[in-house]
Amino acid sequence: MNTNDTIDFFDELDNDEQTDKVLNAGKRPPRNTGKHPKKLSMSDRKFVHQQDDSRSNFKFTYKAARFEEWWLLDSLGSFYEHKWIADVLKRVKGGKEASVYQCQPGAEVDASFVAAKVYRPRSLRNLKNDAEYRVGRIDLGEDGNALVKKAEVHAIAKRTSYGEELRHQSWIAHEFKTMEALYMAGVDVPxxxxxxxxxxxxxFVGDIGTAAPSLNSVALDLDEATALYERTVRNIDIMLTHNRIHGDLSAYNILYWEGDIKLIDFPQVVLPESNPSSWMIFQRDVTRVCQYFSTQGVACNAKELAADLWTSHGHKIFKEVDPKFLDPEKPEDRRAWEKQK
Ligand SMILES: Nc1ncnc2c1ncn2[C@@H]1O[C@H](COP(=O)(O)OP(=O)(O)O)[C@@H](O)[C@H]1O
Ligand SMILES: [Mg+2]
Structure with missing residues (x-):
């Protein structure tokens, strides 16, 4: 889906009566009984008062379609309450899984702008097949801590609707926790x-009128390309030191701004030790990075670079796949298994 499709998607939902059902879910239709309205209890009054102070004041400059507005209020309301953001200014990009908005920060953030990456509602989102990435990863909860309760683990395994909700949250928590760890480690991430x-x-990477473009749309001169290539490789190297493989790295997920780069988009991050496909995923990341820098005139050998980085961190290059990860129902897995025997 491109940006226009996403806009159409929300516009379509906006005209859909289902949207009204979502919006009005839980609300009773007003009844004209002729009686005086019921007095508010103390606890109700407290609730209404709190709301007046916070979420209900959250109005934004960005003109959202009706469904999108509901979605933003629901997703960003808490950031507003905590004074992390004060306003949503514009949508930078609508994507398959998430849309990114430029926001004005609230009193708690000392920056000119902040970026809010808002995931599609789970049920509407085109969920990337996350199985490959989840292997060896602990699921994380809304607070970023590991989900350990039996009921939660069970719900995820059984793919109940509660489990799917948890899985969605875990995906987002992995992105945030990874960014925190990598930011602390000195990787170029927002x-x-x-x-x-x-x-x-x-x-937010960019300025008032412009969001940083991703590297794939930028033509560099050779000196700058060489410097940014080295910088990217250093980033990949630090990530490996901190036990992380991006998992979807390419020039599309590297932002370029004023001669600097920032790596983004981490929900599918992979742990090298625990995922049997990690070497393959790592190679793919390095190959895509090299593809871009080759077009900018930098001489790079993806195979050699990937192998050097990988082995310098003590990882083995797997030629074989652990049989426990092969599916006997799939002919290609069956062939791999036969070959390995
Ligand atoms: N921190 C940021 N500052 C500015 N723009 C951003 C930022 N993060 C993301 N974007 C923009 O949003 C787009 C989508 O973000 P990304 O995290 O890659 O999500 P997706 O999963 O949709 O690819 C990026 O390509 C970029 O244009
Ligand atoms: Mg992306």
């Missing part, structure tokens, strides 16, 4: 500020 069950808040 500074992460906060996470909510459906959104991540981070440093």
């Amino acid at each position: 500074k992460p500020y906060a996470m909510e069950k459906n959104a991540i808040l981070m440093e």
Whole structure:
């Protein structure tokens, strides 16, 4: 889906009566009984008062379609309450899985702008097949801590609707926790500020009128290309030191701004030790990076570079796949198994 499709998607939902059902879910239709309205209890009054102070004041400059507005209020309301953001200014990009918005920060953030990455509602989102990436990864909850309760683990395994909800949150928590760890480790990533069950808040890369382009749309001269290539390799190297493989790295997920780069888009991050496909995923990341820098005139050998980085961190280059990860029902897995025997 491109940006226009996403806009159409939300517009379509906006005209759909289902949207009204979502919006009005839980609300009773007003009844004209002729009686005086019921007096508010103390606890109700407290609730209404709290709301007046916070979420209900959250109005934004960005003109969202109706469904999108509901979605943003729901996803970013808590950031507003905590004074992380004060306004949503514009949508930078609508994507398959998430849309990114330029926001004005609230009193708690010292920056000119912040970026909010808001994930599609789970049920509407074109969920990337996450099985490959989840192997060896612990699922994380809304608070970023590991999900350990039996009921939660069971729900995820059984793919109940509660389990799918948890899986969605775990995906987002992995992105945020990874950004935190990598930011601390000195990797070039936007500074992460906060996470909510459906959104991540981070440093905005760009300025008032422009969001940073991704590297794939930028033509560099050879000196700059060489410097940024080395910088990217250093980033990959630090990530390996901190036990992380990006998993979807390419010039599309590297932002370029004023001669600098920032790596983005981490929900599928992979742990080298625990994922049997890690070497393959790592090679793919390095190959894609090299593909871009080759087009900019940098001489790079993806195979050699990947192998050097990988083995320098003590990892083995797997030629074989552990049989426990092969599916006997699949002919290609069957062939791999036969070959290995
Ligand atoms: N921190 C940021 N500052 C500015 N723009 C951003 C930022 N993060 C993401 N974007 C923009 O949003 C797009 C989508 O973000 P990304 O994290 O790659 O999600 P997706 O899963 O949709 O690819 C990026 O290609 C970039 O244009
Ligand atoms: Mg991306």
